[in-house]
Amino acid sequence: MNAFNESWVAASEAGVLRFITAGSVDDGKSTLIGRLLYDSKGVFADQLDSIARSKYKRVQADEIDLALLTDGLEAEREQGITIDVAYRYFATPARKFIVADAPGHEQYTRNMVTGASTAHVAIILIDASRVHEGRLLSQTIRHTALAKMLGIQHIVVAVNKMDLVDWSPALFEQIRAAYADLAEKLDIDQFHIIPLSALKGDNVVAHSDKAPWYKGPTLLSLLESLPVQAEGNNGPARFFVQWVIRHGGDSVDDFRAYAGQLASGVLRVGDQVKILPSGTTAVVSGLRQFDSDVELVQSGDSVAIILDRDIDVSRGDLIVAADAQVRVTKEFEAEICWLDQQPLNPARQYLLKQGTRVTQAKVRAVHSRRDMGELLQLGAGGALSMNDIGRASLVSRDALALDHYADVPATGAFILIDAATYQTAAAGMVV
Structure with a gap:
């Protein structure tokens, strides 16, 4: 197995982390994602050639405009802003990633909500050169509040463009204190904060010698190490019926099952369940995936559930544990x-x-x-x-x-x- 395949298999076994970049306009969200893709070797040569020849390039002639890797709409490239949520995929030997680049303008709040609804991590970017007297921009506050409201597991504050403020440790501490006050108001227990330069690549994938006072992890190493709670496995069982499967209805061995995806929790053969909204109870007598019988399914698994008796179950009904308080x-x-x-x-x-x-x-x-x-x-x-x-x-x-x-x-x-x-x-x- 070659090195690429080995790293892909290792990343696959570690699971997928979904994260979104958010913050105010021109904080460098698209550039940061482009830097992560570029430095983690997640960009093809023809993509680099394409953006190098773009008429909307906004950097010096010998530099790559990394923001163009995610700003794919013509209007985005023309205006130099992000309008819609752009999704990109990349992997390192430690983990796979799905990243959403959210717009910074207030008028695109709905797009940010859409992208954040499935994210494990929110990276809130702050432009260090635009923070004066410890006052955070309104979009920084807005996107942090949205991340809290949507229940995102981890918040990472990326203090960007530190190269424009001479990597001032005093300013970084001022921003840390201001964000800590905001986190307290929003009842956010913990957040991570990193000084970096997305354009230059400092502290994004590799540590920078320009900030010897910063002893924490780089952004990528932090994303690789953040624990991601298993999606719903520890929660109560919730299964929306998508399709009622039935054949051989006139025979003694007729088959009836209820297909769908387990949205939360765990189901086992022998579990007592009830069907909502009717409240009718039954016992799980079988679980079938493809053409195999299994004893247990977890959140995210597609399965056909077989019950021990024939009851009225239709598309849209919810199957839960018999003692569930719903x-x-x-x-x-x-x-x-x-x-x-x-x-x-x-x-x-x-x-x-x-x-x-x-x-x-x-x-x-x-x-x-x-x-x-x-x-x-x-x-x-x-x-x-x-x-x-x-x-x-x-x-x-x-x-x-x-x-x-x-x-x-x-x-x-x-x-x-x-x-x-x-x-x-x-x-x-x-x-």
Whole structure:
């Protein structure tokens, strides 16, 4: 096995870490990702040749504009900004990575929420040259608050462009203190902070001799070592039925199973379960993956569940442990991020999709709107516009089985779809 294959296998065995870069405009998010890709040998030669010849190159003639590796839209390259979330994939001998480059402009808050919803780590970039008297920019505050709200496991603060402030340890400590105050306000227990230069590559993959006072890890070595909680394996079992499989219904050995993906927890043969919203109970008599029978499945596994008796189970139903405490209701409150260009209209009918269940729903009332920049709750006036985040009361046509988003994201998250245009209107988190 050659060295490349060996490193790929080792990275595969270590699992995948998903991270997102966030922060204000021109903090260097795209450049940082480009640097990680370039220094970890995650860029092909033809890609380098393409960006070297780009008419939108914004660096000196002998340098590579690494931001162009992620800013793929014509408008992004023309304006020198990130508009949509760009996903890139790379691996080191220690781990595989999926990275999302989020826009910095406030008007693209919805894009940041989309990218952060599946991330394990948020890298919050801060431009050291734009911090004056310890005051953080509003987008730094906004994206940190969003990362906290979405339950991201780890927050890494990358203090970028330290080369523009002569690698001042005093300024770095000032930024660390300001961010520590913000973390305390948001009830963030721990964060990591690294001084670096994405453009020059200092402290990104290799340590820099320009900051001998910094004794911590480089950004890449930190990302390789961060523990990632197994996605849902330690949580309660939650399984949305996607497809009812049945054949041989007129024979004595007819087959019936319920296919889908286990969204959270672990299921074993012999487990007592109940089907929601009906509340009917049964015992798992078999678990089948492809054409093999297994005794156990974990979060993320696709499986067909066989029950010990024939009961009414349909697409969209939720299978949970028999003793699970799950709220079944038609009325609930949620934090919703409005994604549609058309403002929320409480008189309008929306489709609510939770897992594989789709039902009609209405937003009964909007109670407040979050000012993420100032960390305040404001009056909403009964409506939300694009990129607004607020708390609202909703009512659905059919009963839903709901968990608090912070406890079980799989059953605490949903989207609203405009019933007339079929545009995704909002993303919601049950509170």
